[in-house]
Amino acid sequence: xQQELYYKEALKRGQKEYRARIAKDExxxxxxxDTFVPPEKSVKGVRLGVIQIPVNHILGTKTAGRTNAFAANxxxxxxxxxxxxxxxxxxxxxxLSEGIRDPIKVYEYMNRFYxxxxxxxxxxxxYCDAYSVPADVIRVMPDPSDDEKVQLYxxxxxxxxxxxxxxxxxxxxxxxxxxxxxxxxxxxxxxSVDEQRRFSGxxxxxxxxxxxxxxxxxxxxxxxxxxxxIRVYGYSDLLNAGEAELRMKLKKMWExxxxxxxxxxxxxxxxxxxxxxxxxxxRLFDLKPDTLRVAFIYDAMPKKSGWVNDHEMGxxxxxxxxxxxxxxxxxxxxYQEGPSAIxxxxxxxxxxxxxxxxxxxxxxxxxxxxxxxxxIMNCSLNISHRYLRSYYPRMYExxxxxxxxxxxxxQSGRLGYVCDYPIYGQIAGINxxxxxAQMANPRAKVFLEWSSVKGAKEAALSLNRQHIHIISSQDxxxxxxxxxxxxxxxxxGREQTELLAVxxxxxxxxxxRILRGMFDETIxxxxxxxxxxLNYYWGLSAGVVDIExxxxxxxxxxxxxxxxxxxxxxxxxxxxxxxFYTQSGEIIGSLQHALTFEQIIRMxxxxxxxxxxxxxYDELTPTGRSTVDMVGIPQARMPKKEEA
Numbered sequence: 001x002q003q004e005l006y007y008k009e010a011l012k013r014g015q016k017e018y019r020a021r022i023a024k025d026e027x028x029x030x031x032x033x034d035t036f037v038p039p040e041k042s043v044k045g046v047r048l049g050v051i052q053i054p055v056n057h058i059l060g061t062k063t064a065g066r067t068n069a070f071a072a073n074x075x076x077x078x079x080x081x082x083x084x085x086x087x088x089x090x091x092x093x094x095x096l097s098e099g100i101r102d103p104i105k106v107y108e109y110m111n112r113f114y115x116x117x118x119x120x121x122x123x124x125x126x127y128c129d130a131y132s133v134p135a136d137v138i139r140v141m142p143d144p145s146d147d148e149k150v151q152l153y154x155x156x157x158x159x160x161x162x163x164x165x166x167x168x169x170x171x172x173x174x175x176x177x178x179x180x181x182x183x184x185x186x187x188x189x190x191x192s193v194d195e196q197r198r199f200s201g202x203x204x205x206x207x208x209x210x211x212x213x214x215x216x217x218x219x220x221x222x223x224x225x226x227x228x229x230i231r232v233y234g235y236s237d238l239l240n241a242g243e244a245e246l247r248m249k250l251k252k253m254w255e256x257x258x259x260x261x262x263x264x265x266x267x268x269x270x271x272x273x274x275x276x277x278x279x280x281x282x283r284l285f286d287l288k289p290d291t292l293r294v295a296f297i298y299d300a301m302p303k304k305s306g307w308v309n310d311h312e313m314g315x316x317x318x319x320x321x322x323x324x325x326x327x328x329x330x331x332x333x334x335y336q337e338g339p340s341a342i343x344x345x346x347x348x349x350x351x352x353x354x355x356x357x358x359x360x361x362x363x364x365x366x367x368x369x370x371x372x373x374x375x376i377m378n379c380s381l382n383i384s385h386r387y388l389r390s391y392y393p394r395m396y397e398x399x400x401x402x403x404x405x406x407x408x409x410x411q412s413g414r415l416g417y418v419c420d421y422p423i424y425g426q427i428a429g430i431n432x433x434x435x436x437a438q439m440a441n442p443r444a445k446v447f448l449e450w451s452s453v454k455g456a457k458e459a460a461l462s463l464n465r466q467h468i469h470i471i472s473s474q475d476x477x478x479x480x481x482x483x484x485x486x487x488x489x490x491x492x493g494r495e496q497t498e499l500l501a502v503x504x505x506x507x508x509x510x511x512x513r514i515l516r517g518m519f520d521e522t523i524x525x526x527x528x529x530x531x532x533x534l535n536y537y538w539g540l541s542a543g544v545v546d547i548e549x550x551x552x553x554x555x556x557x558x559x560x561x562x563x564x565x566x567x568x569x570x571x572x573x574x575x576x577x578x579x580f581y582t583q584s585g586e587i588i589g590s591l592q593h594a595l596t597f598e599q600i601i602r603m604x605x606x607x608x609x610x611x612x613x614x615x616x617y618d619e620l621t622p623t624g625r626s627t628v629d630m631v632g633i634p635q636a637r638m639p640k641k642e643e644a
Contacts, residue, residue: 013077031060035115045138209246266530295345314507382424394539396428400575403436416463416471422636448612452624
């Protein structure tokens with residue numbers, strides 16, 4: 001009979017899997033959940049009811065009863081002509097004629113399923129490459145732990161609770177929440193049945209296009225690749241794109257997907273590369289490159305924003321110094337319908353584009369994928385996109401010096417710090433200031449407020465009301481119409497504010513050095529010789545940040561601060577010498593060594609002498625949320641209820 005041929009083929013698959021596992025010295029049979037999850041723990045499982053589960057997520061059996069009847073791929077191992085084979089064939093015929101409708105019974109652990117009733121049904125469905133099966137599911141939760149897989153699973157459970165979607169699996173923490181934000185969903189918003197169907201359909205078509213594009217040949221999962229696609233093109237595009245369009249766009253952004261396979265997706269460049277020597281031909285004939293057209297994209301007018309004005313002054317410096325080698329121009333991103341400012345700049349022939357705010361990250365990434373011949377650099381930190389380069393100064397070095405200065409000047413030991421956004425790099429600034437203050441005054445405490453929660457002026461006044469007068473405020477001076485009470489390190493009294501020292505963003509130097517790197521192709525070589533996302537993270541040693549003292553600052557205080565400045569400039573000092581303690585009492589490091597730049601960027605804790613906390617997502621202003629959506633640290637993306 002034809003059906004017998006099908007069982008014979010299934011048996012061959014089982015025997016082949018069995019032999020392959022034996023050759024690798026692996027268990028050839030189905031995994032048994034009871035061997036790694038105590039049965040008494042399963043008794044406490046939560047019943048989810050009858051739901052559709054992905055067949056490829058069914059891994060083994062609950063108990064050892066029928067284990068030897070199946071190979072590890074659920075294909076049969078018992079010979080033809082047995083009662084088992086007859087029942088398997090009967091199930092196969094039933095599946096062909098009317099489908100398998102009766103739910104199987106399974107236990108779910110870490111989003112994998114182990115069968116208690118229905119092993120042969122699962123075997124038939126896997127043989128037929130079925131996508132899903134109805135199942136009566138009992139979920140068994142792992143104990144909470146610091147294990148990355150366990151924490152990722154808890155994020156999945158939270159996502160699954162409101163969406164009822166169980167086939168999405170990400171490999172990096174925070175991805176489930178990022179997906180919800182990209183869809184315009186809140187973290188606790190329940191999905192309707194229609195929304196579940198639309199999402200499932202979009203996922204199915206994407207998975208087909210992904211596999212046809214070579215997704216089976218790379219380690220990046222369908223879910224991770226889909227999230228990369230959404231980062232570039234948006235969720236609405238995913239819903240509306242056909243398979244042909246999906247394949248075309250996947251081809252354009254393939255390096256972005258391949259980047260997910262890297263253990264470290266970001267390559268930091270802590271200092272400018274050494275300039276390449278000109279060739280003999282260039283020296284003989286003094287050849288000069290064609291004028292490079294460079295666009296600077298701002299999200300506000302320079303007259304309205306100190307941050308933008310600083311970048312504009314930097315652009316003018318670079319234009320003046322480099323002369324006719326560059327032709328720079330500015331564009332204002334107004335976040336309206338129609339072509340973005342980046343698209344307009346590209347249409348005008350600009351080959352290098354600086355987007356000066358992390359809020360422009362999404363537009364920057366999409367343009368970088370769509371226009372690979374244009375170099376696009378976004379002013380932000382810790383972005384993991386292959387096509388898009390980022391740049392940001394190590395301002396925490398200056399904050400450390402300000403902390404040393406503040407600690408030496410305070411009499412009460414109570415210092416204030418106003419931070420803008422809980423984003424990558426900013427936490428390092430807070431901690432560097434606090435450790436610097438502690439070095440100068442072991443009793444120093446740093447009281448923390450956030451301008452993205454209270455507003456800049458109210459944050460400083462709140463510290464004042466606590467009898468705190470030496471305050472490190474925002475890093476950029478603003479204009480009269482802005483909500484800024486002070487900037488830099490100041491002594492804020494009842495009657496007047498006395499400036500003590502200010503951090504200096506030397507954007508002109510930054511842009512000049514990047515542009516020179518474009519001319520001698522060191523920037524190009526760095527990109528061509530790396531498979532990771534490039535982040536330019538320069539500091540005092542590169543001359544892109546510095547500190548200026550107020551005229552009235554006492555000379556001994558200047559000399560004290562300059563001692564630490566010189567140690568950082570020459571690379572003999574560091575703000576983050578371990579060991580030191582966090583607020584929770586955790587010790588960072590055990591021996592005296594400097595944290596790596598990666599560890600500094602990814603700081604998600606506050607050191608022990610900081611009084612205050614990292615704000616939660618719903619505490620932030622709308623501008624704060626939009627910034628955190630792009631480059632915020634994980635804690636700042638959490639809703640308030642989870643911080644309790």
